Amino acid sequence: MSQKSEKLIDKKGLRLDGRKPNELRPIKIEVxxxxxxxxxxxxxxxxxxxxxxxxxxxxxxxxHLALPDRMILRCRYHMAPFSVQERKSPAPSRREIELSKxxxxxxxxxxxxxxxxxxxxxxxxxxxxxxxxxxxASITAASLALADAGIPMKDLVAACAAxxxxxxxxxxxxxxEDKIGAADVxxxxxxxxxxxxxxxxxGTLSLEEFEQAVNLALEGCRKIYAMQKEALKxxxxxxxxxxx
Ligand code: UDP
Numbered sequence: 001m002s003q004k005s006e007k008l009i010d011k012k013g014l015r016l017d018g019r020k021p022n023e024l025r026p027i028k029i030e031v032x033x034x035x036x037x038x039x040x041x042x043x044x045x046x047x048x049x050x051x052x053x054x055x056x057x058x059x060x061x062x063x064h065l066a067l068p069d070r071m072i073l074r075c076r077y078h079m080a081p082f083s084v085q086e087r088k089s090p091a092p093s094r095r096e097i098e099l100s101k102x103x104x105x106x107x108x109x110x111x112x113x114x115x116x117x118x119x120x121x122x123x124x125x126x127x128x129x130x131x132x133x134x135x136x137a138s139i140t141a142a143s144l145a146l147a148d149a150g151i152p153m154k155d156l157v158a159a160c161a162a163x164x165x166x167x168x169x170x171x172x173x174x175x176x177e178d179k180i181g182a183a184d185v186x187x188x189x190x191x192x193x194x195x196x197x198x199x200x201x202x203g204t205l206s207l208e209e210f211e212q213a214v215n216l217a218l219e220g221c222r223k224i225y226a227m228q229k230e231a232l233k234x235x236x237x238x239x240x241x242x243x244x
Contacts, residue, residue, distance in 0.1 A: 008165040008177055015177070017046070021170040024160070024220055029141070029227055031148045031235035037124075039149025041231070043141040046174050047131035052141035054149040056121035071116040075104035075123040077138055083130045099135050100125075106139045106159065106188040106198035112152040121151065132175035133161050139188050139198065140224055147232060156228050157197055159188035160220030162213040164205055169212045171220045185210070187217035191225040 009015055019025070025046030034040035037053035044050075060066035077099040081087050092100075103125065111121075123145070125138040136159035143157040163173045165181035178184050183203030189196055196218075205213060 008180060009168055009170075013168075015165070015170065017174060019170075021168050022216060022219070024172045024223060025174065027224065027227055029144065029231035031144050031231045032238070037145075037149075039145040039147070039151070041141040041144035041148060043137050045133065045137045045140075045172070047129055048127070048134055048137050049129040050134060050137050050141050051126045051128060052138065052145040053124045053126075054121060054142075054145045054151070055124075056149070057116040057119035057151070058121075060118065060120040066118040066120070069117050070113040071111075071119045071121060073104050073108055073111065073113070073121050073123065075100045075107070075125070075142070077103055077125045077127070077135070079127040079130060079134075083127045099138070102135060102198060102200070103138055103142060107142055107146065107157055109195065109197045110143060110153050110155050110157045110190055111146065112154065115152055121146070121149075130175070132173050132178040133186070135198075136160050136186050136188065140228065144228055144231060148235065155190035155192045155195075156225060157188050157190055158221040158225040158228055159186065159198060160217050160224055161186040162217035162220065164203070164209060164213065169209060169216055171216050183209075183213070185213040185217055187214060187221060189218055189221035189225075191222050 028044040030042045033042045034053050039054040041052050057071055077096050079088050081090050123142050127134050139157055139159035162171050163181050163184040165177045183205045185201045188198035
């Protein structure tokens with residue numbers, strides 16, 4: 001992330017892809033896309049294409065990792081070698097290990113972990129195509145996959161980043177904005193509980209800019225939450241039609 005950011009916003013105040021500063025990228029969400037997993041979801045957010053799949057609750061192996069009073073959540077965020085312009089090694093990078101942890105920590109508060117002691121849930125996130133903001137889109141999709149698997153949850157988790165490009169606070173940064181822009185603030189929210197489960201910052205912002213970015217990101221999360229609920233409803237209608 002460079003400190004100097006230039007020409008990411010034109011004279012009309014529009015961004016490289018024609019969006020206004022407070023506009024999300026086009027989002028498409030589908031729930032229950034994989035028949036072999038216990039729960040799954042697919043999200044497209046701009047050029048991002050991400051699959052999330054869940055297995056569990058199931059017995060923990062190795063057994064000594066099991067907890068007597070709660071379920072454990074395991075998460076693997078992985079980028080396909082063809083997901084970025086320069087082939088990515090399929091081996092887990094430091095970044096993927098960090099993002100796996102960040103995504104797990106953003107999801108855990110939403111799950112009634114104490115309902116299933118001594119068990120585990122595996123969350124697999126596969127980034128098929130990346131264009132900035134994949135950790136947030138992964139959280140959005142993974143929380144839907146958990147709901148699709150029938151895991152009792154306190155709320156869904158919706159995530160979105162905001163940041164600063166060309167001295168303007170913008171919502172939902174794409175890759176170029178993320179890389180050339182001045183700052184990026186990914187946020188995850190449980191909208192019904194009004195609780196933040198992820199807050200990170202890359203780059204530099206004044207206190208005022210930070211507050212503006214967080215508020216804009218929260219606005220984005222609430223819009224994404226509405227789309228998550230629609231996607232879940234669409235899945236429910238499909239299941240009902242198949243059963244009838
Ligand atoms: N990226 C890349 N190659 C990599 C890792 C990341 O081109 O090996 C790109 C990808 O588009 C990703 C973006 O850099 O979405 C920003 O990555 P960051 O670590 O900020 O996480 P994200 O914004 O995806 O949550």
